[in-house]
Amino acid sequence: MSGAAGVAAFAGCSGDTPEEGTGTGVGTGAIEGGGEGSASTSDDDSGNGLVDQSLTVPGRYVPTNLQWNSYAPSHYAQQGGKVVFDPFLRNNRKTGELIPYLFQDWSIDGKTLTVNIRENDTWHNGDPVTAEDVVTKFKIDKIFGYAVSDYISDAVAADETTVEYTMESNYRESVIMTTLSRSWLNTPTSRYGKFVERYDPEMSEEKLTQLQSDIQDYQPSEPLGSGPFKYESADQQVLTLAKFEDHASADQINFPYYEVEYMTSNQQQWAAMKNLSGLDATTTTFFPKRIRKSLPDAVQEFRIPSHNGYSIAFNHDDEDFGKRNVRRAIAHVIDQNRIATLVDDTKTAVKVPLGVGSFHNGTWDRYLGDNKDIYSSYTDKKKATQLLKSEGYEKRNGTWHKPNGDKFSFDIPVPAGWSDFVSMSRIISQMLTDFGIEATNQNVENTTFFGQHWGSSNFKIAPWFWNNSGQTDPFFTQSWILNSGTVKTNLNYPQEPKAPPMGKPDGKLETVDIVSKLQKLGTTSDEKEINQLVQELGWVINQSLPIYPVVEKQSQGFWNTNEWKVPEKGSSEQYVQFHYYWWPRVGAATARKQ
Secondary structure, three states, X not given: OOOOOOHHHHHHHOOOOOXXXXXXXXXXXXXXXXXXXXXXXXXXXXXXXXXXXXXXXXEOOOHHHOEOOOOOOOOEOHHHHHHHOEEOEEEEOOOOOEEEOOEEEEEEEOXXXXXXXXXXXXXXXOOEOOHHHHHHHHHHHHHOXXXXXXXXXXXXEEEOOEEEEEEOOOOOHHHHHHHHOOOEEOOOXXXXXXXXXOOOOOOOXXXXXXXXXXXXXXXXXXXXXXXXXXXEEEOOOXXXXXXXXXXXXXXXXXXXXXXXXXXXXXXXXXXXXXXXXXXXXXXOOOOOHHHHHHOOOOEEEEEEEXXXXXXXXXXXXXXXXXXXXXXXXXXXXXXXXXXXXXXXXXXXXXXXXOOOOOOOOOHHHOOOHHHHHHOOOOOOHXXXXXXXXXXXXXXXXXXXXXXXXXXXXXXXXXXXXXHHXXXXXXXXXXXXXXXXXXXXXXXXXXHXXXXXXXXXXXXXXXXXXXXXXXXXXXXXXXXXXXXXXXXXXXXXXXOOOEEOOOOOOOOOOEEOOHHHHHHHHHHOOOHHHHHHHHHHHHHHHHHXXXXXXXXXXXEEEEEEOOOEEOOOOOOHHHOOOOHHHHHHHHOOOEEOOO
């Protein structure tokens, strides 16, 4: 349950979107040639044959420098990989609905999860896709200690299309399948089996490190995939992928090529969409409001709640921020609504910090029932004054002083390249300073931030993300906030925190066994018990403040509707990350006749 602070999260502030996403409301009917989201066959649009055009999306590496091993440290063909390889399954980011894909159906019996994969799939060289390929994927993940191995201890192929996973605990279906929804079948046994054969759970740390290194050193320039598009060519500017006619989704795709265009900057992507040239769709960059206003009417924007965003992370070993009341006071001073308004309309305030749901679509209160009003919203500066005074802090001549008489002052280090984080940290510094706490925004290089501040004891507070799990279910969000390695190690949050009784924020603090509660939350299928546990864990987050979520961001997607027929805003298809690789698979995005 500890999870991992994925590298993908760093990209959120520098203009890139996280690598993994979740699904849409399109079911298996669309995959099999019909149903919701299937391709139009009208004379005005796709007709009954291929439309002679390609779907072009942006990439950030020179195509001839790409490699196709997702475990290698750099230059992975991420955008191309999303259509060359297949995801196991998807889930709707608004409803949480699980969407079968490569995994067609599944069942749970105790700690055994049985999965049936889609039949008659082949790799692009004609070899059959088998359950053994799925097992190979799990074992490579386990070699690297990926999060899935926290939930699953073993996997075996029961037959050609059946995989049996042994779970670490009796996880409920939504938890274990949401965990697997982040996986892609990108390790064919014919290429990666030789590494799996070398793995032994009892092998020395030295041999394990060497095995990991050998896997990372394997960097093929051409992929062996089983997705709806296969590798065709690459030059200095464009990666070209051709439709794979034998794929299960082929009938939903009415265009012959998928191209990844090399672009060196966000500005290039903005210009391409503004001029309706060079790009058909993008979800890999942040479009500021001023840019969005300049886009032509043909460019349709879609937004997806991320269940994540900017937060203030506290060092719980610090002499000031190790005090619960000081953390609460800071939260009261920070005006979340004003920050969201000033930065961009893709941001919204986290109204109540409790690690649940989205604040863009209001799903945060889905689990709270009649207890919604007991949680602190932290909007009262008078309360901030009371809390600081209760800890011996004193305000003299407009400036707050600590109990020892020193000024209450500190820096807020921020990686200089994280543009939206820089903006929000600057606003927060000013809010605190106006309140009498001398806070200084300090922009630093990434290496300085991670080498001298984050991950060491040399910081008091710092900006971070409030849901690095990448998932939307409260189990994952609350596990990350309360029990992740980042929060326990980097922020020094205690294993057994203290919180007042529910509904009594000023009551006597009591130790809370959060690990036990999280274990129950991950395994119970009783909806009443799930809601009760979410509320109890949400109360600990709300009152103890391991971190302080400030705003939630949205992922943005843009399509050129002159050339592409796409879903209407608000449709179930909208709630997928990311549109450019999922919509074509299910016929939700189809080429228009020109």
